[in-house]
Amino acid sequence: MHVIADLCVVPIGVGVSVSKYVAACEKVLKDAGLETHLHAYGTNVQGEWDVVFAAVKRCHEVVHEMGAPRVSSTLRFGTRIDRKQTMGDKVRSVERKL
Numbered sequence: 001m002h003v004i005a006d007l008c009v010v011p012i013g014v015g016v017s018v019s020k021y022v023a024a025c026e027k028v029l030k031d032a033g034l035e036t037h038l039h040a041y042g043t044n045v046q047g048e049w050d051v052v053f054a055a056v057k058r059c060h061e062v063v064h065e066m067g068a069p070r071v072s073s074t075l076r077f078g079t080r081i082d083r084k085q086t087m088g089d090k091v092r093s094v095e096r097k098l
Helices: 019-031 049-065 087-097
Strands: 002-012 036-038 042-049 070-076
Touching: 002 019, 002 049, 019 036, 019 042, 019 049, 019 087, 042 049
Parallel strands: none
Antiparallel strands: 002 042, 002 070, 036 042
């Protein structure tokens, strides 16, 4: 099943700057072959369900391996079976209405 998700991974206990942890998660998502779009407060991700959720798990593992004692994530996701839809399709649909 295809899924589009919005993921925000927050390492806790590592100081104020978290960009190196975000970059590590971005690499995990890319290495998994997922299409992503980084934004100011997270990353949009699309791909097959099992691949997306395995990559989310791997993000947590990698951030812990980097020394973060705690990791908190928010994840919103959706699926549809009536037609194929990409992240770009969703954005273009709204932009056409502006």
